[in-house]
Amino acid sequence: xxxxxxxxxxxxxxxxxxxxxxxxxxxxxxxxxxxxxxxxxxxxxxxxxxxxxxxxxxxxxxxxxxxxxxxxxxxxxxxxxxxxxxxxxxxxxxxxxxxxxxxxxxxxxxxxxxxxxxxxxxxxxxxxxxxxxxxxxxxxxxxxxxxxxxxxxxxxxxxxxxxxxxxxxxxxxxxxxxxxxxxxxxxxxxxxxxxxxxxxxxxxxxxxxxxxxxxxxxxxxxxxxxxxxxxxxxxxxxxxxxxxxxxxxxxxxxxxxxxxxxxxxxxxxxxxxxxxxxxxxxxxxxxxxxxxxxxxxxxxxxxxxxxxxxxxxxxxxxxxxxxxxxxxxxxxxxxxxxxxxxxxxxxxxxxxxxxxxxxxxxxxxxxxxxxxxxxxxxxxxxxxxxxxxxxxxxxxxxxxxxxxxxxxxxxxxxxxxxxxxxxxxxxxxxxxxxxxxxxxxxxxxxxxxxxxxxxxxxxxxxxxxxxxxxxxxxxxxxxxxxxxxxxxxxxxxxxxxxxxxxxxxxxxxxxxxxxxxxxxxxxxxxxxxxxxxxxxxxxxxxxxxxxxxxxxxxxxxxxxxxxxxxxxxxxxxxxxxxxxxxxxxxxxxxxxxxxxxxxxxxxxxxxxxxxxxxxxxxxxxxxxxxxxxxxxxxxxxxxxxxxxxxxxxxxxxxxxxxxxxxxxxxxxxxxxxxxxxxxxxxxxxxxxxxxxxxxxxxxxxxxxxxxxxxxxxxxxxxxxxxxxxxxxxxxxxxxxxxxxx
Amino acid sequence: xxxxxxxxxxxxxxxxxxxxxxxxxxxxxxxxxxxxxxxxxxxxxxxxxxxxxxxxxxxxxxxxxxxxxxxxxxxxxxxxxxxxxxxxxxxxxxxxxxxxxxxxxxxxxxxxxxxxxxxxxxxxxxxxxxxxxxxxxxxxxxxxxxxxxxxxxxxxxxxxxxxxxxxxxxxxxxxxxxxxxxxx
Numbered sequence: 001x002x003x004x005x006x007x008x009x010x011x012x013x014x015x016x017x018x019x020x021x022x023x024x025x026x027x028x029x030x031x032x033x034x035x036x037x038x039x040x041x042x043x044x045x046x047x048x049x050x051x052x053x054x055x056x057x058x059x060x061x062x063x064x065x066x067x068x069x070x071x072x073x074x075x076x077x078x079x080x081x082x083x084x085x086x087x088x089x090x091x092x093x094x095x096x097x098x099x100x101x102x103x104x105x106x107x108x109x110x111x112x113x114x115x116x117x118x119x120x121x122x123x124x125x126x127x128x129x130x131x132x133x134x135x136x137x138x139x140x141x142x143x144x145x146x147x148x149x150x151x152x153x154x155x156x157x158x159x160x161x162x163x164x165x166x167x168x169x170x171x172x173x174x175x176x177x178x179x180x181x182x183x184x185x186x187x188x189x190x191x192x193x194x195x196x197x198x199x200x201x202x203x204x205x206x207x208x209x210x211x212x213x214x215x216x217x218x219x220x221x222x223x224x225x226x227x228x229x230x231x232x233x234x235x236x237x238x239x240x241x242x243x244x245x246x247x248x249x250x251x252x253x254x255x256x257x258x259x260x261x262x263x264x265x266x267x268x269x270x271x272x273x274x275x276x277x278x279x280x281x282x283x284x285x286x287x288x289x290x291x292x293x294x295x296x297x298x299x300x301x302x303x304x305x306x307x308x309x310x311x312x313x314x315x316x317x318x319x320x321x322x323x324x325x326x327x328x329x330x331x332x333x334x335x336x337x338x339x340x341x342x343x344x345x346x347x348x349x350x351x352x353x354x355x356x357x358x359x360x361x362x363x364x365x366x367x368x369x370x371x372x373x374x375x376x377x378x379x380x381x382x383x384x385x386x387x388x389x390x391x392x393x394x395x396x397x398x399x400x401x402x403x404x405x406x407x408x409x410x411x412x413x414x415x416x417x418x419x420x421x422x423x424x425x426x427x428x429x430x431x432x433x434x435x436x437x438x439x440x441x442x443x444x445x446x447x448x449x450x451x452x453x454x455x456x457x458x459x460x461x462x463x464x465x466x467x468x469x470x471x472x473x474x475x476x477x478x479x480x481x482x483x484x485x486x487x488x489x490x491x492x493x494x495x496x497x498x499x500x501x502x503x504x505x506x507x508x509x510x511x512x513x514x515x516x517x518x519x520x521x522x523x524x525x526x527x528x529x530x531x532x533x534x535x536x537x538x539x540x541x542x543x544x545x546x547x548x549x550x551x552x553x554x555x556x557x558x559x560x561x562x563x564x565x566x567x568x569x570x571x572x573x574x575x576x577x578x579x580x581x582x583x584x585x586x587x588x589x590x591x592x593x594x595x596x597x598x599x600x601x602x603x604x605x606x607x608x609x610x611x612x613x614x615x616x617x618x619x620x621x622x623x624x625x626x627x628x629x630x631x632x633x634x635x636x637x638x639x640x641x642x643x644x645x646x647x648x649x650x651x652x653x654x655x656x657x658x659x660x661x662x663x664x665x666x667x668x669x670x671x672x673x674x675x676x677x678x679x680x681x682x683x684x685x686x687x688x689x690x691x692x693x694x695x696x697x698x699x700x701x702x703x704x705x706x707x708x709x710x711x712x713x714x715x716x717x718x719x720x721x722x723x724x725x726x727x728x729x730x731x732x733x734x735x736x737x738x739x740x741x
Numbered sequence: 742x743x744x745x746x747x748x749x750x751x752x753x754x755x756x757x758x759x760x761x762x763x764x765x766x767x768x769x770x771x772x773x774x775x776x777x778x779x780x781x782x783x784x785x786x787x788x789x790x791x792x793x794x795x796x797x798x799x800x801x802x803x804x805x806x807x808x809x810x811x812x813x814x815x816x817x818x819x820x821x822x823x824x825x826x827x828x829x830x831x832x833x834x835x836x837x838x839x840x841x842x843x844x845x846x847x848x849x850x851x852x853x854x855x856x857x858x859x860x861x862x863x864x865x866x867x868x869x870x871x872x873x874x875x876x877x878x879x880x881x882x883x884x885x886x887x888x889x890x891x892x893x894x895x896x897x898x899x900x901x902x903x904x905x906x907x908x909x910x911x912x913x914x915x916x917x918x919x920x921x922x923x924x925x
Contacts, residue, residue: 005743020766032856033781037848038814048813049805490846 039073040490046073054480055082055558057463059456060095060102061185061604062158063087063231064463064473066558067096069480076100076457076481081233082558084541086469088233095604096233098612102455104484105609107683108438109452111495112138117433117448121440126684128440135497135505138451142506145405145432146174146514153403154179155394157410158186158385160453161376162461162477162527166500166518167407170507173517180394181385184416184694187707188599188675189229190342190351192387196704197337197351198372202570206372206382207467208355209567210336213238213245215368217330218253219285219323221278221354223338226263227601227619231468239266252326256281257340259596259630259672260665262619269323272667275594275710276585277313278341279350281320283582284309286357288324298576300356312584314667332368333361340596343709345586347702352580359576365569374472374566376464377534389705391417398426405432409453409499414442415679416605418697418707420653436499439609445681452496458483459498460523462530462559470567474534475559498523524551534560586708588698589652591715593635596672597693603676608686618674621661622728627690630663630672631716639716643731646721649673651696651714658691659723671716780889781852785838793883799875806865806875814851817843854890855879861896861923871906899923 005013038048046052051070058065058079066085070078079097083090107122111131115121122128145152154167156179167179186192191207199205212218212225212235225235242251255267256278264270273281287304290297310317327333337354344350355370363369375382386394391413397403399422406427417423427433427446435447444450453459458479465473486493500523507514520526528547534540535550541561544550554560587594599605600618607613614625621628629647631639641647645660649671658673666672677690700708749755793799802819803812821843824830830840842849855878857863868878876882880891892898900918907914916922 009743020770032858033852033854034856035850035852036814037850038816040817040842040846040848042816042818047805047809048816049811050809488847488850490848 037073037488043074051077054478055476055556056457056480057461057475057477057558058092058096058099059159059459059463059477060099060607061228061232062183062463062466063233063468064465064475065092065096065231065233066475067092067099068558069457071480074481074485076103085475085558086471086473086561087231087465087475088468089237091233091237093233093236094602094613094616095607095610098607098610099457101610101612102438103457103481105439105683107440107609107685108455108484108494109440109444109450109496111135111452112497113450114141114448115450117427117446119445120681121445121450122683131495135451135495135502138449138497139502139505140509141449142407142434142451142502143509143511143514145407145434146170146176146506146510148404149174149176151402151404151431152176152407153394153397153405154407155409155411155413156181158183159456159463160410160459160461160499161464162523162530163409163500165530166503166526170503170517174514180390181383182391182411182413182416183385184605184675185228185599186385187339187388187416187709188343188597189339190347190702190704190706191230191384192389193342193347193351193702193704193706194337195382195384197348197355198570200348201352201355201574202372203574204372204571205384206568207384208570209371209373209467209470210235210334211238211368211371211470211567212251212334212336213241213368215242215332215334215363216246216249216251217326217333218242218251219327219333219335219357220253220255220257220263220267221282221335221337221350222255222257222340222342223336224261224263224340224598224601225336225338226266227261228599228604229263229338231465234468252330254323254326257338258594258667258670259598259663260620261598262601265620265665270665271315271319271323273313273315274667275340275596275670276344276346276587277309278337279346279353279582280309281313281315282335282350282353282357283580284313284320285323285327286353286360288320289327289357290360292324292328298356298360300353300576300578300580301360303579303581327361332363332366334358334363334369340598340710343702343706344711345700345702345708346583347706347708348704349580349582351704353582356575356580359572364572365567370570371470371567372570373467374470374562374568376466377472377474377537377540377560377562378530379464382466387701387705388417388421388699388707389701391423392421392699392701395421395423395426398423399429401429403430405434406430407434407436408443408447409436412437412441412443412606412682414446415682415692416694418653418699418709419695420697420699436502438496439682441606441682442680451499451502452494453499454479454483454496457481458496460500460527462527469561470565471561471563472566473559473561476554476557478555500526527551531560539563585711586700587711587713588700588708589713589715591650591713592669593714593716594667594670594710595649595651595693595696595712595714596666596670597675597697597709598672600674600676603674605676608676608679608689609683611685614685614689617728620665621663623661623725624727625689626725627658627674627677627693628661628725629658629716630661630666632666632668632670633662633664635668635671636660636662639718641716641718644722644724646719646723648717648719649696649714650717651698651712653698653712654696656691656693656696657719657721659725661725661727671714780854780887783852783887784849785842786835786887788886789882789888790884790886799882807869809866810862810864812865814849814853817846817849854888855894856890857894862925863923 065088066082081090081092253267254269255264287301358370433447434449435444436453437444461477463475542553602616673693678692679686802815806812903917
């Protein structure tokens with residue numbers, strides 16, 4: 001074709017085409033017609049065309065952030081933070097925002113189901129199995145199980161404190177063992193180690209609160225407090241305050257961690273120490289600071305050998321002196337112990353070394369220092385969740401065949417516990433397993449019955465705030481929607497029932513001796529009975545003269561909290577004066593690489609079934625929808641590994657295969673892998689994606705009973721396969737064009 | 742090639758072809774305009790004429806107009822509140838549709854006809870507060886059978902009224918012709 005269309009002709013033709021299209025399609029009002037479905041029976045408290053807002057508590061993790069959910073015509077549309085809630089003051093994290101996709105998840109358990117252990121809860125096309133029994137029958141099943149009270153065990157998650165209280169009351173009344181709580185988030189925080197260190201040093205088992213908001217120098221030893229640690233939204237908020245809250249200074253932040261986490265990425269200095277030497281480094285810095293102060297060096301730092309520590313930790317003395325210099329120049333320094341520093345054989349000593357450092361800079365109970373978190377308003381003492389060692393003991397109990405019926409709620413131990421503990425195998429010895437899971441997770445699949453609880457946004461309840469606020473807070477839950485309905489219908493699509501209600505109903509069916517165990521009509525009445533002690537108390541966020549008014553305000557405000565700051569100063573008598581020996585960390589396995597599993601900042605322990613979270617790029621690597629293994633480019637070059645090469649990671653406990661992500665911000669002797677993927681059930685968004693690093697964790701513990709999840713050495717083997725990771729950053733990688741594809 | 746084509750258009754056959762093409766384009770456009778101006782199908786052949794004629798106030802069924810952004814559509818309970826007491830509800834074939842919705846508790850998927858695009862935040866309340874009557878914008882519904890929109894609700898139409906009603910108040914005119922008043 002020799003002749004081309006001229007510019008003028010092209011414009012003519014294009015304008016004729018555009019005008020025709022516009023006239024034929026878009027201009028008329030018909031293009032805007034939509035169907036609107038008004039309520040068939042409108043609740044009296046709503047108003048047509050206006051949103052209704054409900055204050056409740058986020059149940060995606062145990063931090064207990066207050067949220068306000070916008071609903072329209074009975075549907076939950078948007079989650080925002082509750083501005084008056086002391087924990088998060090109006091902020092939310094990504095998981096809180098996406099809790100809606102849990103409520104409207106296509107893969108929820110439809111209703112009470114009896115099923116064969118191991119069978120999937122949906123078919124190959126991910127169509128959910130229908131409910132196959134009635135709730136009355138379900139209550140009867142629970143009632144029959146309760147009758148043999150010595151042979152039952154309750155395993156609960158870290159959320160739903162009202163259910164924990166109810167089950168504790170029930171267990172006491174019928175002589176059953178007390179419920180056990182577990183959450184893998186607490187394992188990655190090494191919460192047991194932290195509270196044991198506090199108990200040993202301060203004589204009081206409490207969760208320390210680190211007031212980084214008022215500090216001007218934060219030294220974090222592997223604490224991922226901007227991701228999932230303890231109360232991430234509260235610490236994010238405090239971090240912003242530390243950086244920008246004071247117009248006269250900008251807080252300084254130093255992170256010691258073998259891999260640059262997304263928290264470390266925000267630090268002014270990231271110092272990649274060798275894993276297991278964090279306690280030694282804390283002692284070394286303490287010694288330098290004590291020497292600079294003059295006077296006698298406290299006994300705890302007396303035997304510190306700087307030279308050997310510098311060698312062991314693979315840092316330079318100059319670097320540590322520089323940190324000590326920063327401390328000397330700051331007014332409120334604080335050091336915080338994170339899970340990756342404590343999840344090691346010497347973790348307890350490391351925690352003590354770091355708390356001792358805080359004692360040295362004299363910040364106990366002062367603004368910007370270490371405090372003890374206040375107890376929640378209706379709490380008697382701090383109950384931490386089970387450590388992995390305690391879970392291992394529980395597994396032994398299951399294996400012994402002493403448990404006839406196991407109730408599981410709010411936790412997915414089949415997925416979360418290290419495979420080496422043998423939890424799945426131990427379930428074989430349990431007579432009946434009853435799961436109350438809302439979702440078809442691995443533990444639900446391993447159960448005989450699934451009696452789905454309501455989703456957090458459909459639930460009544462309360463959540464104790466363990467840490468994160470300086471006040472004593474009891475956070476309240478209320479349903480923001482009455483349920484998820486079938487399209488164009490008033491029939492429920494999902495038919496869950498509150499586990500509290502199921503247990504109350506079961507005790508009524510279990511016979512005369514159980515009749516008075518839970519003398520409540522329903523869940524709400526039970527919750528009110530737990531709130532009566534707060535009625536009339538004058539120092540709280542609101543005062544109500546009697547319980548019904550109190551309950552109404554409790555829902556309206558999203559909880560009840562005291563107005564006064566109640567954090568206590570830890571007793572400083574036990575610190576500094578005793579010598580402290582931080583031994584070398586033990587590493588299990590023959591491999592050449594330190595293995596650092598870390599909890600995914602986006603998915604955390606249970607977010608894999610939420611597509612918004614799957615699609616959310618990991619903050620440091622930008623990888624989505626998969627599991628990767630981070631290897632330093634230098635190491636990768638030595639091994640002849642490229643991006644997206646599938647490698648086999650071999651530990652003494654097992655092997656997993658994952659694609660490589662060459663990550664320059666990790667020590668060359670360390671490889672890291674996020675926890676959160678690798679589901680074998682849990683719906684179409686989660687199943688069959690990535691691998692679970694818990695599969696290769698050995699059952700090694702520290703003195704506080706926490707899993708030494710950092711104490712593994714692994715081998716990396718090439719498989720010759722390649723599987724591309726989907727990631728947001730360019731495929732040229734951080735080293736640009738030097739990388740050959 | 743395209744120049745040959747334009748040359749062919751000057752031939753008699755070409756001219757006839759152009760005429761046919763223009764005519765078909767015109768009639769297609771005319772049909773398109775006609776079609777897109779038609780009121781939509783409604784799930785129930787609800788007659789405003791009858792209900793307004795019986796003396797039912799607009800705000801009885803659309804009370805949101807007084808208080809909020811959206812006037813709202815009546816719920817089934819509101820329809821049934823009157824209709825369950827009317828003998829004709831059980832006999833009229835037209836009302837059998839309503840009865841079916843109510844007895845099966847199915848929401849009625851109405852199609853509102855007075856619509857503005859998503860980027861306009863139209864709020865009824867200040868307009869009612871300014872003393873406008875419903876029929877100022879929605880026409881005399883006592884003469885309308887199935888709901889339809891009496892006019893093109895575009896920005897010029899909004900601004901004409903805003904300007905006319907603020908002729909003597911420059912400060913108010915600035916507020917009522919500011920972009921951010923409706924587009925935010």
